[in-house]
Amino acid sequence: MKQPADAEAVYIQLGALLAVTPNLSAVDDRHQIPDETLRWLGDVSATVARLGSISDKAELDAAISMLISTGGRAQYAQKIKLVLYRCLTLAQQRAPATAQGTFVATGADFDAFAALHRIFEEAKKSILLVDPYMDESALLTFAILAKEGVSIGLLSDESGMRPALEPAAKAWISQYGDKRHLKVRKAPRRSLHDRLILVDEDKAWILTQSLKDFAARSPATIQRTDPQLALMKFEAYTQIWNSSTVVAETI
Template identity: 45%
Template sequence: MNLDPESLYVHLGRLVETMPDLKGPGPITADTNQWLGRAAVLIEAAFGKTAVDLIPFKLAVDGLDSAAPLRGMNAQTIAATVHRALAKAELAAPAASQGAFIAVGASFSALAAVSKVLAVARRSVLIVDPYADAKALTDFAVLAPEGVMVRILSDAGTVKPSLKPAAESWAKQYSGARPLEVRLAISRSLHDRLIVVDDAQAWTLTQSLKDFAARSPATIVKVDAETAELKIEAYAVIWQSSAPL
């Protein structure tokens, strides 16, 4: 597989996100076999065809249908190899892409990844999160530079009750130093979790900010320019038609 460093990093990150329960119990399913096939290709792309990491990985895959505790040992070998490949790919990826994949429970890494995105804002930030709660402001929006307009777009059907008092407290504390506007789209109309910076760049998130990397690996990845333009235009229309919180 011939992938540029950034694409390889993204593919390996997705692989980690979708890792099945390799330890079992139960037979190896077709979905697990497909995942293992993708893993083999991406690990080879990361380490090279002759890398020593490939040997224990292949032996572990071949022995994955063994009885416990051997199956558990093989599952651990597979998972460890995939994570090493991800770490190697991250070092080769562009600096702007690094840190996009956050492990379970890595709350500081989650903050750092979002902070890196928000730090480049000069005029405005739009956070789209159907399940936004107080954490969208207290943990994440506050990472935007002072003077940058922060806009939160949530969903009238799924927004959390804590968002409104947090927004009111924000306005009292920061006033014009950190301008804020929160709006609610029509119930059940939002599906993306998105951060838009200066109406020019966009990043997608795999989870709502309230649960970001809390229970499963999370991802924040920059959207390509063409897709970003379409999303930014679409959410500008939704924003205009949404009601103030």
């Protein structure tokens, strides 16, 4: 079996595609598969080809052909999903440990928790969470995963930040003080366009959904950026942070 040139890239790409799976049984007014679905099918076929599994590629392409010829029959839509999830598992097994857990299936709460726990454990100095729709779960479920002594920053949008975050932050500060230094700020309305975890100023992960309902209703991905993009994200969000309103802060 041919090995892919970059197992991590294949794993991330498959996860990202599965996170935006269209309704494969939906048809347009001509009872044909819509163009956007055809583009998605082409992308998944090309990605599976990179995985190097000839049998999976053949099975996938056969199911795609039948889906198109039958106008979205459900049995072929299910077959496509089955092959893709099998390929995702294979790609995960081949990918390095640092990449595993990037794709989180719907309702897989523990997988989401474990993947984020690995990220938070990497932090030695600081973590900055960026999420336009942040609520108290950012503290209660995730920030608590960081080691003592790691400074936590939470940056949300003034129109999207949930009301319970502020009292949760003040209770955190009251209990932990300098042991778990915390700063919470709200950015100007509609100035945040990412959901990010920035670690130690030089590592970044992009999340496809907000932490408060991560993978609750649809698959989600956690994608680590390359070092150059991580630095760019840190610099951009440091500027936004500096112009944002303080909500709560360890003195």
